[in-house]
Amino acid sequence: MGDLSPSDxxxxxxxxxxxxxxxQQVVQMESLDEVKSMVRTYAENVSDPCVR
Known part of the structure; x- marks a missing residue:
């Protein structure tokens, strides 16, 4: 199973x-403000009403 390439x-x-x-990239960030900013931007960009 571990030998599967992404194309498979x-x-x-x-x-x-x-x-x-x-x-994982977000978890590695040390600045909580940066993470909050990213989450806020993501929420604004998501058009699905269920996410808001």
Whole structure:
């Protein structure tokens, strides 16, 4: 299972992996204000009413 390349994965799994990588990058940030700013920007950019 660990030998799968990203091209072998279905798109939804690719998106999930990409999201988890983004979360890791956010966790590595030391500035909480920067994280808050990113979250706020993301929330404003999401048009799905369920997310707000």
């Amino acid at each position: 994965m279905p798109p939804d799994i690719k998106a999930e992996v990409k999201a988890s990588l983004t979360v």
